Amino acid sequence: MPGPRPADVNDGSTAVRLRAAMVEGLRELGDIRDPRVAAALSRVPRHLFAPDEPLEAAYALDRLVTRRDAHGMAVGSISAPQVQAMMLEQAGIERGMRCLEIGSGGYNAALMAELVGDGGEVTTLDIDPGVIDRAGRSLAAAGYPRVNLVLGDGEEGAPEHAPFDRVIVTAGAWDIPPAWIDQLAEDGAIVVPLRVRGLTRSVVLEREDDHLVVRSAKVCGFVPMRGAGAHAEHVLLLRGREIGLRFDEEWPGDANLLDGALDTPRAEAWSGVRIGLTKPFDLLELWLATVLDGFCLLSVDPDLDTGLVAPANRVACPAMASSGSFAYLAMRRGHHTAEFGAHAYGPDAARLAEELAEQVRVWDRDHRGGPGPRITIHPITARLTRPTGPRAGFYAAPHGDPATGPMTGPMTGPGIGPATGSGTGPGTGSAGGAHAASATGPGVAGRLHTAPHDAPLGGPAVGFADGPHATSHAAPHAAAHGDSVPGPVAGFTGGPHAGSGPGHRTGHFPVGSAVRLATGRLITKRHVHVAVSWPTPTLPAIGPRILRDPVGN
Known part of the structure; x- marks a missing residue:
């Protein structure tokens, strides 16, 4: 003592x-x-x-x-x-x-x-x-x-x-x-x-x-x-060892993915969002880490720096990589403020630069000055569903427990994206049993653990599955055994045979996966799931607005 x-x-x-x-x-x-x-x-x-x-x-x-x-x-x-x-x-x-x-x-x-x-x-x-x-x-x-x-x-x-x-x-x-x-x-x-x-x-x-x-x-x-x-990051090196992209999850698996990207012209996109030169922006970094697929951190070796890239910081700058291209957060500095933007290289540079810049605008509009995300840690064996409310996070629940409200349940089972699910009517979800009910209507909320034999699902937000054990349908009859689900509102389920039977945890997430959800991301580690959930933006009330000057008069 x-x-x-x-x-x-x-x-x-x-x-x-x-x-x-x-x-x-x-x-x-x-x-x-x-x-x-x-x-x-x-x-x-x-x-x-x-x-x-x-x-x-x-x-x-x-x-x-x-x-x-x-x-x-x-x-x-x-x-x-x-x-x-x-x-x-x-x-x-x-x-x-x-x-x-x-x-x-x-x-x-x-x-x-x-x-x-x-x-x-x-x-x-x-x-x-x-x-x-x-x-x-x-x-x-x-x-x-x-x-x-x-x-x-x-x-x-x-x-x-x-x-x-x-x-x-x-x-x-x-x-x-x-x-x-x-x-x-x-x-x-x-x-x-x-x-x-x-x-x-x-x-x-x-x-x-x-x-x-x-x-x-x-x-x-x-x-x-x-x-x-111990858990080492994956590092993709560019121009010898001058530039490194560090991936915690979503490692592209190909060390030559970005070969030649830096030989293409640089694309730029600027957000119009400004910040004081001495102000921190760690919540923006966390927002980008949540919403950008292929997220990584760019660093520049100070002993080898030729000035080829100009990131917002040269130690750990938010970046993303996709389709043989990459983009990173950039800043145009003035006397007292700087504007956020993006630089990108590769065949898809213009799209990536604009995507990153647009997410800066979304952060500025919906989350700047806010409380930041709710982060919860769940055992790897937990079956997660989503409670309601603008600050809703995740909680573990048994199969069959209903949950209602907007975007209930971050993700359905295999082959279904996070904006789909079971239940009737928009914004409703339920963790189903062996034979989950059908769902109709756009944007019906999903759940993480669905049944191995879902009934047909419909609606424009369903998406489709393209894994080796999936049927490729845009809306009805989504696959019971999916590997991946592309599309703007889709997440993915891992493994060739996810959901082996009633009572099993369907939608297996491999260690190191980072599933995009409607309002956050679910990161699977060895022992736990980390759920990062941002508050749902609230629409302003209809009616006159009272504008105040900067000192609140």
């Missing part, structure tokens, strides 16, 4: 001064709001956890790399203090709590020990024996010898010390393993840098019924998870 650092630990007047300056700098930047977190940062001697670094570097507002692999890539680090403060404030650690840190360095565990106090308990875990050994020595030197040290794979958690009120993950995670959820106290929370469609957000996960809900999401970057939870 950890206690706060003994008062007689002497870490030198220079270190004390630099630590105070670090905390004051974080306050001035607005990176610390909780006085308890500020007090913890003021007490823990950060330099003792980076003994090979000069004091000034230890207290700079930067990440400290503590370990690299054979290729020079960082595999261990002490996060920047503003990131640690952000995650600790997200976690809301209280005195007396039992906490787990996955991904050790020692320093963050010491901060957590300060927050839980004498009556709490902190366990820190890492897969690397060298990291655990160094963390143990640093914690002892800094006055925190009672922090529990566990050598193991973060995928398995630390069951011998569970349950935990808080689990804080300090490595970039692509998935949420069952052990983290199983070892969580009933009213506990997980804080984890979760990668969704290539974008990493520090999210707070809390239980809601039989799934987890994201309560907070903040931009961050972390060294990737190692061990069983």
